[in-house]
Amino acid sequence: MKKKWMTLTGTILTAAMIAGCSGNSGGGASEGGTSPGADGGSSGGKPVELTFWGDWGGEGQVQFETMVKAFNESQDRIRVKYVLQQDMITKFLTSATSGGSPDILFWDRWRTSLYAPKNVLHPIDELMTRDGIERDNYFEESLKELTYDDKLYGLPLTVDARALFYNKKMLEDAGLEPPATWEELAEAAKALTKWNGDRLEVAGFSMSDPGLFSMYLQQAGGQMLTEDGKTNFNNEQGLAVLSFWDRLMNQDKVYRIGFEQGLGEGTDAFVTGRLAMHFTGPWMLSTYQKYGSELDFGVVPPPAGPNGDRASVMGGFGLVIPEGSKHKDEAWEFITWWLANKDNAMLWAKTSLNLPGYKPALEDPFFADDPQWQPFLETLEFAKIRPRHPGYSVMEVDGLIPNLELFIQNKQSAEDTLAKSQTQGDKLLKDNEVVK
């Protein structure tokens, strides 16, 4: 009876808290952070049960469950349970408004700029200060991606950025060094490409993903968006990228469109020796390492642009606490146990073979001394996150990339491509900006 009453008060308290938080949207501190967990439970009695949602199944689920188990065994006050939600974001949409919200959410960081303005995520700044969690232990860029309106909404779980993977044997056979500049990249790509009549046998370099434009643009010294949230690529830097692509695609013919489409694991063109070099992220390392000596590959940071600019796009996941959680303090304890402790961050890293968001763990010899991880560590030092505009991904997918595809297929000039991308992109950004 007493417990029931406590739960009821807890619910009312939480409800009041949520109402309070969503009420004051100003920069002031919200009371959510310092209030004790809604229904205590820290001393004796039954442990507090936390729900942790993620959309990783299969191996990923096993990796999450390893961490959950280790945490549950480390103390007896909190019990975390991992729940696989295939369609997590849609499920979260309904749960955030109608109760049943999880306590911890596996979070693709770029979504923060879209969800934080709706007050469904819990800011953690006060908890950070209270527990003395150092911001310096994380990549500033990754924290920035979890920030909206100067409030931090979570901690980084993984960090990633694309680097250049190359087939060692093919480069050695051709007497080439791994490319460090655009010029070297183009020369190597040309030398490694093999055509047999009108059939492409080996592609020197992959041009399959026009979405990498943002990375190339920064290597050329440009930026995707202006300070005031408009597209910023219809300029000299944008042209530099397109003329580089034109050289690779149409003059040197190092690739054919559709070459890698539909090739899954096992038939992956890089694995089967039909592709010599491509940009991809650390998530492919474990897949490629499975092939052992059959696939002798190396990794280098992305080649620098014409003026020596180096760039890559940082991405990755984080853990956040939904505003609807009834046990925010306990959820925070779980998150800091995992993401602000070197041993546990390493356990996660070794279990999942992901680069952990916690920097001290990256200094571990496991990463720092490994020639295949090390280039990623170097890349992360200069990698930047995508612009934090809620319409950014739509601008890329519906405005920019379709035009780039026309350009790559030789159906639109570089000037038209950039001009149309700008008009369509600016409109999409405007249509999808934050509504106050």
Next chain:
Amino acid sequence: MSTINKLERHQARTAYLFITPTMLLFIVFTIIPVAMALYLSFTNYDVLSRMDWVGLDNYRRLWGDSLLWLTFRNVLLYAVIFVPLNIVLSFGLGLLVNRVWRGIKLFRTFYYLPTLTSAVAAATVWLWLLHPEFGLVNGLLSYIGITGPAWVAQTETAMLAIVLVTLWQSVGANMIIYLAGLQGVPDHLYESARLDGANRWDMVRYITWPQLRPTTFLVSTMAIIGALQLFDQAFVLTQGGPANVTKTPVYLIYQQGFNQLQMGYASAQAFVLAMAILIFSLINMRVTKAEESVI
């Protein structure tokens, strides 16, 4: 007299009782959501924090939404190729397998099988078949000296690839519907036609096809609705690319509603799609119900 009335009333009551569960489900899961969506299309609903009445703002925004109209053009183009081919092929297959030959059931099963596969799985396999260098389709083309295109990656062929895959997957089901229709055509019509000296083609043209008009109406209506709501195959095969040529309204509505959290505007887009489907279905009704034959 009164007993008959009583019986009728009793029967009517029982009938209503029987359809009540279905009607309840229909109201709860179809009528109410549709009414709510209509309401939402006049708000700035974002699922999480807002639901204010914005009047016709969403519908005004539709006018300038060139991407939405582009996706409508895409599915119309798709429908123009897909629907007639679908009818011709499934009618043809229906005629072919409407015989009493040994092993004909085996063929019926074969033709029907693709329908049973999941759209996503089938599209994944087709992606492999359509691969420009290693795919079966271009492999066969190369035997006759043709360099096949990068089917799903090129703007010229991407939509054709989707037509191909969706046809392969849907003619089987329509073949069954035609088959059922064919077996309902009374034999005496053919007999009298034969007496009048009609050949095989005449019989198909003047008896089978007109007799199957209700079937064709059903098949074509479903095909039109399906075509305008194209999503899964297009999503797996091309993700709407290249250059937006295979992006469809449903994809856009989903993206606007669930990814961008602009559920109000997405509802308005969905209503335009619903209206388009209604209009094309009505046109189709006029065409198939017309006294003159359609061919």
